[in-house]
Every structure is written in C-alpha cells, then in structure tokens.
C-alpha cells in the first residue's frame with residue numbers, strides 16, 4: 001500500500017528525509033532528480049543512513065562508511081555485509097508516496 005510521506009519540494013536534490021515510522025525509512029532525492037526509499041538503519045550498526053552522504057545512486061553510512069546502492073539495496077563497500085531493503089516510491093501530485101516492503105532485510 002502506497003502511503004503519502006511528504007511533498008517532494010521538502011527534500012532538495014542531494015538530500016534525504018528520514019520517515020520515522022516503526023522501521024524508519026530514508027528517502028533520497030538524488031542530484032539527477034531520482035527518488036529512492038530504503039531502510040534508514042544501516043545493517044552494520046545503528047546509524048541513520050539519512051544522515052549519510054549521497055553520491056549518485058549510492059549512500060555512504062555516516063558511521064563507518066559502508067556504501068549501499070539505493071536502486072538495489074546491495075552493499076557496495078564494507079563493513080556492512082547485509083543489504084538494506086528498498087521500497088517502492090512514486091511521486092503523485094508532487095507528494096512522495098512509499099510502499100514499505102513486507103520482508104525484513106537480513107532477518108530471513
């Protein structure tokens with residue numbers, strides 16, 4: 001189910017928004033204008049990826065510099081080993097909507 005999160009205008013390009021639901025979601029607006037939603041909590045330790053550095057389609061964790069591909073959730077640089085979940089995003093009438101994925105990453 002798609003849920004409205006915030007106006008896209010609230011997330012400038014190159015920045016992120018932390019959606020503080022039960023399992024927080026980070027929404028990234030890339031320099032190219034793409035929007036991605038992934039789990040906010042790094043799979044290595046307890047860091048918020050929304051506080052990390054966005055570069056292209058990757059985010060670098062602010063704590064130990066793991067890098068994740070926002071398109072797939074895969075780890076591109078350690079120390080994290082497990083991927084983060086990715087969530088479906090749509091911008092509808094200027095509002096970011098996210099469908100939170102059902103499956104918990106790394107816990108199967």
Ligand code: FES
Pocket residue numbers: 042043044045046047061062063064065066078079080
């Ligand atoms: S907490 Fe993210 S790399 Fe360690």
